[in-house]
Amino acid sequence: GAVVSQHPSWVICKSGTSVKIECRSLDFQATTMFWYRQFPKQSLMLMATSNEGSKATYEQGVEKDKFLINHASLTLSTLTVTSAHPEDSSFYICSASVTQNTEAFFGQGTRLTVV
């Protein structure tokens, strides 16, 4: 199947700093990528849809100025958590599909801990 690589796998940062998470499709081009957040024992929560060459579409309740998404190429999308707070600590996962009718492939996820 298609491979989506996410980096870093885990990161610890201080409150007030920013953290960038990368999501790459290694063997296919992804016009659209999705960013999810998952808290312990909860399901995936869609944060935003990342569209190559255009602005991301954010879900209701997700602050676009806090969670900056850049989809500069067909193989790379980045999520930057700005001015991180401890409540931003979570598991962040990206996904992409090869086409509209194929399954979503997930990156490995990034465990963010803000101290």
Added chain:
Amino acid sequence: GQNIDQPTEMTATEGAIVQINCTYQTSGFNGLFWYQQHAGEAPTFLSYNVLDGLEEKGRFSSFLSRSKGYSYLLLKELQMKDSASYLCAVRDRGNYQLIWGAGTKLIIKP
């Protein structure tokens, strides 16, 4: 509204069979997916149904009835490594987005 329901937790015995149900109510339908997620890891794809019927893949099978808004994931010959959360997701028509259920935590006992 969009709604996907699946049991929160199930327990089964190693070597047995378990069926995890999923019911959905969505504005559109363009396929139903099952994913497996181990704690602390990203989901991995298990199966995809877009037409009614049963799809079999090794020890795992998935069934879909679009008229009933119903699917199940059947796991046979359970192994301890099958202990995980199983997520049901429906793709809305016309876009790539997946609508996710809360997941079913499956506990396998020896």
